[in-house]
Amino acid sequence: MKERMKKLCWILLFTLVVVNGFAVQRFPKPEFETAYLQPQTHQPPPRAELLAVTDVVVLFLALAVTTWLVLKRRSRMGVFFMSLASLAYFGFYRQGCVCSIGAIQNVTLALFDHSFFIPLTVIAFFILPLIFTLFFGRTFCAGVCPFGALQDLVAFRPVKLGSRLNAVLGMIPYVYLGLAVLYAATGTDFIICRYDPFVGIFRFGASFGMFIFTGTLLLSGIFIARPYCRFLCPYGVLLNRTSRFSRKHLTITPAACIQCRLCENSCPYDAIDIPVTGKNPMDKQRRMRNLIFIILLVPVLVGIGGWTGARLHETLAGVNPKVRLASLVMHPESYAGMAEPFEITAFRSAGKPVAQLYAEASSVLGQFYTGGWILGGFLGLVFGLVIAGRMLARYNPDYVPNKGNCFSCGRCVDYCPVKATTNPPS
C-alpha cells in the first residue's frame, strides 16, 4: 500500500509539472488609440562566433573527459557528474540547441537544398559524437547528451523489458529517423525539434501537448530507463550502428570474466549480451535454408516497404505547409463552419497565384512519392536485416556490453567483483 502511494505521489508530481506550459502571451494589443508608443522590436543579435566555437570546444572536451572517465577511470560516479555538467551547459544554459540529434536535419537539408546554409558548429555537433563513438563507443550518450542525463536522473526503478519487447520497440528509432530525414530533405519541417520532449524543460515553456508528452516520458523513465534514447532517438540509430565498429569500448570486467553473473541484471537498458556458448539446436541444413530464405526475402521486403511508403506519400505530405495550404485552398469544405485558417488568409493577402501554389504543392508531392519509396525501402531493409541478424550469433563466452545498445554509463562496472590489475581487455 505504502509503495503504491509512493508511486502515485510520483506520478502526480510529474504529471502536474506540465501546467507550466500554459504561461504564454494571449492578448492582442489594445485596439484603441493612445499616446503610448509600442516599443520597437529588436532582433536579438546572433550568437557570437566565439560562443559558437566555445560550444564546439566544450562539446569536444566533454566527449574527451567522459571517454576518459568511462574507459580509463571506469568511474560511474564521474560519468554521472559529467552528465550533470552537460545537462547544465547543453541543457539549461544552451537550452538544448544546437544538439546533435537535431543536427541530423540540418545536415540532411544542406545535402538536399544547396541554398540552405549549415554552420560549421552544427556540422561539428553532428560529426564529433559519431567520431568518438566510432573509436570509443557511445560515451556521448553516457555523459554529454543532456537528454540522456535528464532521463538518467529519474531512472529510479528500472525494470527489464525483455529482449522481444526491446527488439520491437528498438525499431521505432529507425522509423523516426527515416521520417525526420524525409521531412528535412523535402524542406517540410524539422520534426525532431518540433517534437523535442525536453527542450520545454530547458526553456521553462512548451505547449500543453508537449508537456504531457514530456511528463509521460519522464514518468515512464522511472521504470523504463532512458525511454527516449532507446526507443525514439534517431541519432541513437547512427550511434548504435557506429558503435558496433568501436575499437575501444567499455568492458564490464577489467580483466577476465569469472562468469559470476552478478552483472547480469545490472544494466537498466538491457544492453548486456549474455554468453553464447552453445550451438544453435536447429540442424545446420534447416538453419542455412532459413538464412538463405531471409536473405532472399530482404529485397522483397525492400520492395514491399517502398511500395507501401509510396502509397502513404499523400498522408506524409499532409504535414508540408505548401501541400496543406493547397489542400485547404482546393477543399474549402474541409473547414466549412469554422474560422478561416490563418494560412488561407495569409496566402490571399500575399497575392500569389493559386496555380503557382498548386504547381509547387504538386512538385512537393512528387518529392514525397520518391521519398516514400526510399523511406519504405529503407525500413524494409532494416526489418529484413534485423530479422536476418537474429539468425546469427557469434560465439561469446563472457558477459559483455552490447556495443550497439550500450550507453557506456558504467553502472555494470561497479557490479563486477574483478578489480583491475592490468589494462582492461580490448
Next chain:
Amino acid sequence: MRKLEPTPRNIRLLRNTATVSGIFAMVLCVLILINFLQVKRADPLNTPALKMLVERLKSSPGDKQLQQEVRELDLVARKAFFTSQWQVRTGGYLLFFSLLLVIICLKSIEMMKPVIPEPPGKEDDFWNERMLNRKWVAYAGITLIVLSLVAAWLTHNELGNNLQAAASGGAISEEPATGAASPSGSSAVPADSTRADTTAKSDTAAASNPVDGFPTLKEIRANSASFRGFGGNGIDFHTNLPISWDGKSGKNILWKTEVPLPGYNSPIVWNDQVFLSGASDAKREVYSFDANSGKLKWRFTVDKIPGSPAASPKVNSETGQAAPTMATDGRRVYAIFANGDMVSLDMEGKKIWAKNLGLPVNHYGHSSSLIMYHDMVIIQYDQRNAPCVMALAGKSGEVVWKTARNVKISWASPILVNTGKRTELILVAEPSMKGYDPASGKELWSIDCIGGEVGPSAAFVGGIAFSVNEYSKLAAVELGENPRLLWEGTEYLSDIPSPLATEKYLFLLTSYGTAVCYDAKSGEKQWEKDFGNPTYASPMLADGKIYQMDKTGIMHIFKPDKVYASIAEPQLGEGSVCTPAFGDGRIYIRGNRNLYCVGR
C-alpha cells in the same frame, strides 16, 4: 567539505526531505493547475461587459467617457491576466526546484547505498529467445505495413492528381487577387484539362489542338468571356479598375459608341475585342468593337438560318429579342436570340456554323445567357415545350449532350463552379436547383428550393449554392451527394439581378434597388441599403469592390464587407440594365443606347 555518511540517520533525513519536498511540489502543482484552469476558462478581453462597451463605442466613437471605461476595463483584464501568468511562472520555478530537491535526495540515497547485485535468475534459452525475437520483429513490420496502408487508404483523396491537373491549367478555380472572394475551388469554373469519356460525340481532337481547343485558365481569367465573368459567378480578376467617371462630362470615358440595335445582353471581352448582340423584330446582329478605340470592327447579320421561324416571337419589352449575353472561347464567339437562332462566328466575324434550336415557347422571351465549358457552349433552354440543357460543340455546333429538365420556364443563366471535387453546372428554375456534370450533362443532384418565374441565376461559394426569386425565397443549399437546405429567407428577394457570393457574405439586389448583405453561412442579415433606383443589372466583384449598376446609370461601388461602406457612385449619363464587363484598368458598360469604355 565533509562527506555525507550513509548512516540510517542521514538516509532518513534525505528521505524526509524528499517527502516534504514532494508534498510541497504536489501542492504547488494543484495550485498552478487551478490557476491555469481559471486563466484558461476566463477570457477577460471578450467578456460581455467589454464587448458591450466596445459595441457602444463603435456607434458613438467620440464618447470620451466610454473610451475611458473601455480602457479601464481592458487594463484590469490585462493586469489580471499578467498576474496569473506571473503566478504560473513563479509556481513553475518553485515546482522545478522542489522536484530537483526530490531527485537530489533520492539520488543521494541511491549513491550512498552499496551496490547489491541481484542473484542471477534462470538463464534464458538463447536460441529460442532469438527465434521469438525474429517473429516479434516480423509481426511489428507487418503491423507497420498494415497501419501505413490503412492510413493511406483513409487519407487518400486524389490530392496529387487534382493538384497536377489544377497546376497544368485545369480543373480548379482561382480566386481573385483582391482577396475578397471565396477560397478557390468554390466560385468559378474553368476548363478542365481532362475530358470526360462521356463526351464521346465531341471533337476530342480539338482538345489537343492549341488553335481549335479551348482557352487556358489564365486566358479565361484575363478576359470576360461570358455573362458575369469567370464561371458566371460574378467574380472578375482584373485590377486597377476606375471608380470615378462621368458620362456627361466625359471624365474617364475612354470612348463611347452607339450600338446599332437594342439588346439587354451584357458585353463580353476577349483581348482587344468587345462583343455585343442586338436585335429588333426584323433583324438580329452580332457586333465586335475595338476595345481600344470603340470603333465597330465588324457586324454580322444573323439571317437565312435553316429552321428559323419566319417571324420573331412576341416578347416582353423588358426582355427584348437579344437578352442572352454572348460567350466566347477566344476562337469563336457565340450568340443566341429570342427566336432560337444560334450562331458561331470566328473572331473576324465569319460564320462558322448557325442553327435554330427551335422556337423557345417563353412568354417574356428567352434570356438565358450562354456559357463555355472547354470547347462546348452550354445553353439552358428552359422553355414550355421540352425544357432542356444542352451542350454544342463550339467547332461544329453538333449536339454533344442534351439533358431533359423537369422544370418550368426560367430566365436564369447557368453558372459553372468547382466544388473542390468536381466541376458542376448549376441551373435554377421552378421547382429546383440542379447540378449537372458539364462534360456529360448527367444530373448530379437536385433540390426543390425555388418557385415562380425564376430570373436570377444561382451563386456559389465554399460548398454553398444560393438561389433566389421574388415571391419564393432565398435559399442556401449545402452541396454534396445529398444537398441540404442550410438556411432560407424571405425578407428580401430578387426577380432579375442575380446574387453575388463572396467568401463570407452573400450580396443580394432587389429589382427595386435595395442592396442586402447576408452572412453566407448563417444567413444572418448584416446590412441593407436602399439605392433608391430600380436595378436590373447583377453585382460584380472586381478589384476588391462590388460594382452595381442601377437602372438610371449610377454605378454603386461599395466594399464587400460586413458593414456597408460606399466607395463611389459615378454616373454613366444614360440608363443601363446590363451587367458591366471588365478588362485591365477598364470597365465596359452597355447603356440603353451606347457602349462605354471607362478607364483612367
